[in-house]
Amino acid sequence: MDDDLRRFVVDGMRLRDVGLLEHSTVTRITGEHRVEAVEVTTLDGPRRIEADFVLLATGEQPNVEPFIDALPVARDADGFVTVDSRMRTSIPHVYAAGDLLGPPLEMFKSRRSGTTAARNIMGTDSEFHYADIPDFLHTTYEVTWAGLSEREARAAFDDVVTIQVPPPELAPGETPLPMAEGSMIYGFTLPERTGFQKCVVDARSRRVVGVHHVGYGAKDAFQYLHYLISRPGGITVDELGDMNELYISPDYFIGYARLRSGQAELTSM
Numbered sequence: 001m002d003d004d005l006r007r008f009v010v011d012g013m014r015l016r017d018v019g020l021l022e023h024s025t026v027t028r029i030t031g032e033h034r035v036e037a038v039e040v041t042t043l044d045g046p047r048r049i050e051a052d053f054v055l056l057a058t059g060e061q062p063n064v065e066p067f068i069d070a071l072p073v074a075r076d077a078d079g080f081v082t083v084d085s086r087m088r089t090s091i092p093h094v095y096a097a098g099d100l101l102g103p104p105l106e107m108f109k110s111r112r113s114g115t116t117a118a119r120n121i122m123g124t125d126s127e128f129h130y131a132d133i134p135d136f137l138h139t140t141y142e143v144t145w146a147g148l149s150e151r152e153a154r155a156a157f158d159d160v161v162t163i164q165v166p167p168p169e170l171a172p173g174e175t176p177l178p179m180a181e182g183s184m185i186y187g188f189t190l191p192e193r194t195g196f197q198k199c200v201v202d203a204r205s206r207r208v209v210g211v212h213h214v215g216y217g218a219k220d221a222f223q224y225l226h227y228l229i230s231r232p233g234g235i236t237v238d239e240l241g242d243m244n245e246l247y248i249s250p251d252y253f254i255g256y257a258r259l260r261s262g263q264a265e266l267t268s269m
Helices: 002-016 065-070 107-121 150-156 181-188 219-231 239-240 250-258
Strands: 025-030 037-042 045-048 133-140 144-146 160-165 198-201 207-215
Touching: 002 144, 002 150, 002 198, 002 207, 037 219, 065 107, 144 219, 150 160, 150 207, 160 250, 198 239, 207 219, 207 239, 207 250
Parallel strands: none
Antiparallel strands: 025 037, 037 045, 133 144, 144 207, 160 198, 198 207
């Protein structure tokens, strides 16, 4: 996730009075017949936190044993079935799809990997690179991103510019943008909660290489934005700025690009 995207989400959670202990380790859960407290080692030392209940977010493990017993296909270090881009396993003519393949354990990946396997079984050459898809995070906001983060882009290209709102020189509470259908009331009363958007551009080729969004109303657009930036020719900031936006939300990226698309030498915003 882009650093600024993560920072906005974490700060927004704290604004909502969510207590976060980063870089900490739970060492013990105490209580006789129900949870009473959690003991945690933090950067400042040990802490005891009284609690009514504890949610154990331990992750997910693959349930592949029934399949492995019948067909000993290769698995990765975490136990997930390994496949190529055509969903073929290590055993000829045996395909796998869905959560057996590992993260992201999401429905859209299961649907796409399943249809990719079916097409290849039926003789149609089809590929799916499921590590290269738009991603999202479930929080109090819609959090969505596609392509490279700013840090990844600066490691890959010599000249990178970013177009973002709120701009770096403004704190989130100093502007009501970006607003969308789900955040108009925040824009007028709590502007620090409206959202955050960033477009990352390789200035030399002028290609958009990453888009990042926190807020409401933009998630649906990312499947199209991801296609545009990841296709062989990509999409330049000039082409993006030449598109027409229909309503307020994801199309802020079009408006942002329009403000910079006429520049001979691109600069950040």
